[in-house]
Amino acid sequence: MQNPYIPYPVIVDKIITEVDTKDIKTFRFKFVNPEDEQKYAYIPGQFGELSIYGKGESPIGIASSPTQKGYVEFTVQKAGVVTSALHEMEEGMMMGIRGPLGNSWPLEFLEGKNIVIVGGGFAFTTLRSLINYMIYGDNRKRFGNITVIYGARNPGLLLYKDELIEWQKRDDLNINVTVDKGDATWKGREGFVPAVCKEVAPSKENAVAVICGPPVMIRFTLPVFFELGFSKENIITSLEMRMKCGIGKCGRCNVGSKYVCKDGPVFTLAELDKLTPEY
Amino acid sequence: MEKRLIKKDALAGIAKKMAGDLLVWAPVKKEDNVLFAPLGSGDEPFFAYLNSKNAPKNVFFPHTETLMKFTRTPKGMVFSSETNQAAQSVLFGVRPCDAHSFVLLDKLFDQEKYKDGYYIEKRKSTTVISLACVKPPYATCFCTSVDGEPVSAEGADILLTDIGGDYLAEFITEKGEKLAKYFGETKADAAADTKKSEIATKAKESIASKIPAHEIKPILDVNFDNPFWNTIHGKCLACGTCTYMCPTCHCFDISDEVKGSDGVRIRSWDSCMFPLFTKETSGHNPRSSQKERWRQRAMHKFKYYVDMFNAIACVGCGRCVMSCPVNIDIRKVVEDISKL
Ligand SMILES: Cc1cc2nc3c(=O)[nH]c(=O)nc-3n(C[C@H](O)[C@H](O)[C@H](O)COP(=O)(O)OP(=O)(O)OC[C@H]3O[C@@H](n4cnc5c(N)ncnc54)[C@H](O)[C@@H]3O)c2cc1C
Ligand code: SF4
Ligand code: SF4
Ligand code: FES
Secondary structure (H helix, E strand, O other): OOOOOOOEEEEEEEEEEOOOOOOEEEEEEEEOOOHHHHHOOOOOOOEEEEEEOOOEEEEEEEOOOOOOOOOEEEEEEOOOHHHHHHHOOOOOOEEEEEEEEOOOOOHHHHOOOEEEEEEEHHHHHHHHHHHHHHOOHHHHHHOOOEEEEEEEOOHHHOOOHHHHHHHHHOOOOEEEEEEOOOOOOOOOEEOOHHHHHHHHOOOOOOEEEEEEOOHHHHHHHHHHHHHOOOOHHHEEEEOOOOOOOOOOOOOOOEEOOEEOOOOOOEEEHHHHHHOOOOO | OEEEEEEHHHHHHHHHHHHHHOEEEEEEEEOOEEEEEEOOOOOOOOOOOOOOOOOHHHHOOOOEEEEEEEEEEOOEEEEEEEOOOOOOEEEEEEOHHHHHHHHHHHHHHEOOOOEOHHHHHHHHOEEEEEEOOOOOOOOOOOHHHOOOOOOOOOOOOEEEEEOOOEEEEEEOOHHHHOOHHHHOOOEOOHHHHHHHHHHHHHHHHOOOOOOOOOOOHHHHHOOOOOHHHHHOHHHOOOOOHHHHHOOOOOOEEEEEEEEOOEEEEEEEEOOOOOHHHHOOOOOOOOOOOHHHHHHHHHHHHHHHHHHHHOOOOOOOOOHHHHHOOOOOOHHHHHHHHHOO
């Protein structure tokens, strides 16, 4: 049996600087042992522990979709020890990844429903995974309307810019990209995510909202969805807690009786209501 | 079940004989304390002890433990080896409360989905010999309130009970029976059984400290926000002693150490009583004061563990009560909760 503490060896295959401030990069990894890719079979919404020997590990949401074969991607903001070391990495270097960890976006529950995706800041990563999964080939038929509302502080901070353009070209996706404040070249929408949600006003009929972003965004977005009539069972989010083991042993990331690493990070609001409000 | 009688003064000799063949952890006197330590050739085990100062959990879950090694290459640091070693061992003469704690730790480390091989390997290769408490060692012992008993085979492969001139040795599991050869040939008779159950009943009755540990779960379920939580932590120093001493506390940290071109990833005990335990890089800390941390400790033992594993994560050893430098007493905390 695989020792869950030991990372799979990977090669940094590609590094994409996502934002003007250069502190968010997407890292594409290839497995050193091709058979490990099978073992790393994941579902959108799961995360991995990025492991830089000598520095430590950081839990990071998986940004690629399982439909993208041959590699796995993570989008990481430079923050402390491990993420800074990661930002120093060059293509061709070796490191490790553990996982996939945690539950995932509830794909079976989402099937056949209209999906509203709301993302802010760099928390958009696992939502990107979900979108790319849902629109891939025949997968698209398994889901109803897909509405995406995604915001960043300014145009330079938007992630996955090329993909956003591609998505906007599709007629089976309703993409709403917004920035708090535009610049000289910005022709898109301006406004905060909650306000845009109000404008777009997705219908609650047979719909599920998947919401991920900074705490303030969530705080002001939820009331909009309650007003639109979404029930707490149909609003899904992903939590972040400080983590180490990622497998429910080190005792660090519990919210009430649930470990976010093992039982989460994805919860419905109805589930969160049953836990202690300590996150 | 195989049962034998051994003369009381033969016990140390048995432990020493075993130590010639296996790694034997036994209580030994170290300065003013009794601690479990690997029995070396010149060492004398000390079985007339009350309980060991530290919980013996470090046998399975060492204070610091190397998880893996790595080494520098031109392409960066890469994994070099896994370091999971477990010698055939015997944990000789633990108290029943501590043996009970292993059963509780198993629930966490040996789950269906994620198995912690480091703990499990050591656990599998170790035979646990419990030494029943015929007299309750301390006034702070409250095992009977938390599903334990002073004469109990829970978590033990062999149970030793002092029945007067002899020890009754009961070989509870197959693992225990494998060591029967060290225990002489004197079969125990029915009289020994009768004596043992008399002693067990008396020992159980003599545990005076009782707490309503089983009553507070439904109270904790609905009192997360009770102002009561403001009343425990005032004098707490956040030293973490209570959690380090506790046989059921299992929180740990993982960190890397590098020397030259080689390094190790280690895990070491951590504590929910420390402010940094849950502090995120952004500065956000979901348990921002000692109030939240004490609530976590109480909740984890008497509610969360019950929700997760249907068991209270306290065995009533009283170590936290005796070692807290500012005399915070978990028994009083439980008592107070029961009155909310
Ligand atoms: C489920 C999950 C998904 C995440 N996804 C992303 C993502 O897609 N992109 C991204 O940039 N960041 C993500 N984060 C946050 C990211 O894990 C932290 O920013 C990162 O661990 C900081 O590590 P550091 O070593 O750079 O900082 P340090 O301050 O040096 O942290 C030391 C250690 O503490 C732990 N830690 C500190 N802060 C956090 C935190 N907020 N969450 C979890 N562990 C922490 C880590 O083990 C880390 O190695 C996610 C966190 C979680 C829990
Ligand atoms: S909480 Fe205190 S009394 Fe209970 S097992 Fe831990 S150290 Fe012993
Ligand atoms: S031993 Fe006492 S002072 Fe130290 S952390 Fe525990 S409760 Fe606080
Ligand atoms: S990260 Fe260790 S328990 Fe969740």
